[in-house]
Amino acid sequence: MPANNPALTDWNGLNGLPRFEALNDGDFAPAFDAALARHEEEIDAIAGNPDQPSFDNTIVALELAGDDLSRVSALFWNRAGAHTNDTIQALEREISPKMSRHYSKIGMNAELFKRIDTLWETRETLGLTLEQTRVLERHWKGFVKSGAKLEKTEQEKLAGINEKLAGLGTQFGQNVLADEKGWALILADGDDLQGIPDFLRDAMAAAARERGEDGKFAVTLSRSIIEPFLTFSERRELREQAFKAWVARGENDGLSDNRGIIRDTLALRGEVAKLLGYGNFAELKLDNTMAKTPDAVNDLLKKVWAKAVKRAGEDEADIARLIADEGRNHEVMPWDWRHYAEKIRARKFNFSEAELKPYLQLEKIIDACFDVAGRLFDIHAVEKKGVAAYHPDVRVFEIRDRDEKLVAMFLGDYFARSSKRSGAWMSAFQSQHKLTLKNGAKGELPIIYNVCNFAKPAEGKPALLSLDDARTLFHEFGHALHGMLSNVTYPSVSGTGVSRDFVELPSQLYEHWLTVPEILKQYAVHFETGKPMPQDLLDKVLAARSFNAGFNTVEFTSSALVDMAFHTRDAVADPMAVQAEVLKELGMPKSMVMRHASPHFQHIFSGGYSAGYYSYMWSEVLDADAFSAFEETGDAFNGEIARKLRDHVYSVGGSVDPEDTYRAFRGKLPSPDAMLVKRGLSTFEELSGSDA
Structure with missing residues (x-):
């Protein structure tokens, strides 16, 4: 790519980092054009190879193809999410459908699919390892879901739909950001x-x-x-x-209104499902997950809903009494819940969020994240000051093992800004693998980053977190560890390259270590005095872990059930009417709302979790059971369990079926019981006679 900025594809910064300081917004458009053309040439060469198809000349070749495009894309989508502007957003609207067209063309390449299909049909005779079989299966299923088995006219129709969907998803996310920024x-x-x-x-x-x-x-x-x-x-x-x-984000009757986008998106997704032979879009999305079917998802969600709404009703009665005690006569409304729940918590547990926050400094919680990783996985972080990243607030770390061998590079981007979309996420500039590259190098180092949106403090003051903020930090670092500890051969199954309802296990599981008493005692220290959190406050924090569980679970579960309703119906002419219908059928309390109302539900309309928002709860069933493995030993850092956790969860990526690898770690698959107890919605005694 001699005509383009080489810094986009030749990453020669510290330990292979991109040289972010050498990039400009105007570099991306020509770089995308060149990288797309180069990838197309590589695909044509694989498809046109005159030799008989083999795993190496077809699947490994596909795994290595498109390196320039992967690098340009990683840099661009990072900027689009974490530090965007008008130029980047305009290019995003252009690039999203262009990328969709590119990958549709690959997915419908008849000669290429013929080679993959030949390998798939003869896979039992190829002497493949388990990981190789999983990689072959991933490519084969990916091509089938891209329309490789459809007639030409249907392929063209599918490609057009996917292109439209890409553009709609981009516009949806940009509209939410515009409302948040404006x-x-x-x-x-x-x-x-x-x-x-x-x-x-x-x-x-x-x-x-x-x-x-x-x-x-x-x-x-x-x-x-x-x-x-x-x-x-x-x-x-x-x-x-x-x-x-x-x-009201995304629901404002203006240019950034998302309701029409939702309607069009759902209609197009329904068409995709029918073209590919599925009854609905949820069946398509769940085909390669642990849950398998929409019925299995809804069964879990509705069992949890019944317990959550009962608990929330009890909590609402407490809030109503408190409102009356204050001499007010209004009913409990959604803008009241957090306010009065905090007052009840302060009374019930004799502490408030404001009292707790001085003990939760961002710096100390970052240190705690690293310390837990060290105790569990024998790695440590070394901050590299002065290394340029994509924004001045972003920090750069080397992750090393006990022998000082470099394991990964990690970037932390912690503060909110108007150029960053809301929420928190983990992503990778580069994923771990062991394949030999075209330049002769063997494998690549994972380069992982976390993005959060904590309030930036005034100059000279520490950033103080809420307990939920601290959990978010641990959650995203759990995702980061999934990428950084990956130890597989092939890029497509590296790190978080797992089924959607397994990907949240490493992140949600990691949250448990935040409230391990020895971690809180060491890192929850007052920002002014340096003294550790008093034992009585620590005891109150631990006692209050499941406080407000009904509210939190109702918020989440209602969103997940609306997601499933959208994606299991034949047609959704009026998405907001469907949302209202589902909430009415559930008996959604007037005092609460969905965690993500549909017009700003980015997870399912621009974030890859369509018919998949349930996966946080599905993974929570796993994570509650997984942490019990440590609790049963009486040691939250039990070395033997930690080694099994690394070997069977954090390091294997998608190279093993998730059910098989979880069984290898735990010896069994879990029931929802531990999750319900963890959330404070039941006790084991209550569950002993139930079917939950």
């Missing part, structure tokens, strides 16, 4: 800030300064500000105003 509630000091603790005042002041409102305070739609504002603000009318803006 709204702020600017407040003055005084009565407007009644109940607001210092840490939140600082974050709101910083957000106001970013918007040119020095000396004022901004409530933004970043979760790290909106949620604590809804929790602490005593001004009910301001809570209502902020809450309604938060839940």
Whole structure:
């Protein structure tokens, strides 16, 4: 690619990092054109190979093809999600359908599929390893789901649909970001800030300064500000105003309204499913998962729903009594729940989030993440100061083993900004594998990054986290470890290259170690005094772990059930009517809303979790049972269990069937019991006579 910026494809920074400082927004468009053309040439060479198809000349060749495109794409999509601008967004709208066309053409290459199909049909005679069989299966199924077995006219129809879907997904995400970026509630000091603790005042002041409102305070739609504002603000009318803006993202009758996009997306997904021979889109998406069928998903979700809504009803009655005790006569509404739940927690457990937050410094929780990884997996982090990343806030770490061998590179991007989409995620610039590259190098080092959206503190002050923020940090680092500890041969099954309802196991499991007492005692220290969290406060925190479980589970489960309803119906003419219908059938309390209302449900309309949002709970069934393996030994860092965890969960990626690898770790598949107990929705005694 001599005409393009070589820094996009020749990564020669520290330990193979990209040289981010050498990249410009204008570099991407020509680089994509050249990389797409190069990948097409490589595909044609594989398809046109005159030799008989073999695993090496077909599957391994496919695994290595498209390296330039992978690198350009990794850099671009990182920028599109974590540090975007008008130029990048315009190119994103152009690139999404272009990439869809490119991969549709590959998926419908008859000569290429003929080679793969030959290998698949004769796989028993090829002497393949288990990993090789899994890789072959992944390629074969991928081509079939791309329409390789369809007639030409149907292939062309499918390609057109996928191109439209790519464009719709991009627009959906950009619309949500526009609504988040375009709204702020600017407040003055005084009565407007009644109940607001210092840490939140600082974050709101910083957000106001970013918007040119020095000396004022901004409530933004970043979760790290909106949620604590809804929790602490005593001004009910301001809570209502902020809450309604938060839940109205993507539903505003303006240019960024997503309701039409949802309708069109669901219709097109239904067409894809029918073309490929499935009854509905959920059946298509669940075909290669642990859950297998929509019925299995709905069975789990509805069992959990019944327990969650019962618990939430009990909690709502407590909130209503508290409202009455304060001399107010309003009913419990969604903008009241967090506020009064926090007051009840403060009374019931005699501590508040504001009291806890000074003990949860971002720096210390990062250290805790690394320490847990060291205790479990014998690795440690070395920060590399002065190494340029894609934004000045991003930090760069080497991950090394006990012998100082380099295991991975890790980048941490922790603070919210208007150029970053909301939420938190893990991704990879480069995945681990052991194949020999065209330049003779053997394998590649994983380069993994985490993105979060914590409120950035004022200059000279530490970033203080809520307990949920700290869990998010551990969760995303669990994903990062899944990528960094990968030990497979082939890129397509590396790290998080697993089924959607298994991918959350390593991340959700890692959250458990945040509240292991010896970790909290060491890293939950006061930002001013340096003293550890007092034992009585620690005891209260641990006792309150499942507080508000009904609310949290109702929020999640309602979203997951709406996702499944959307993707199991023949037609959805009015998605918002379907959402309302499902919530009515469930008996959704008036005092709560879905965690992600459909117009801003990015997981399922722009994030790859369509008919898959349930997977967080499916994985939670696994993670609760998996952590029990440590609890049963009385040692949260039991060396033997940790080795099995690394060998059978964190390092194998998709090279082994998830059911088989979980059995190898735990000896059995779990029931939902441990998850229900972990969430505080049941006790083992209650479950002993039930079918849960």
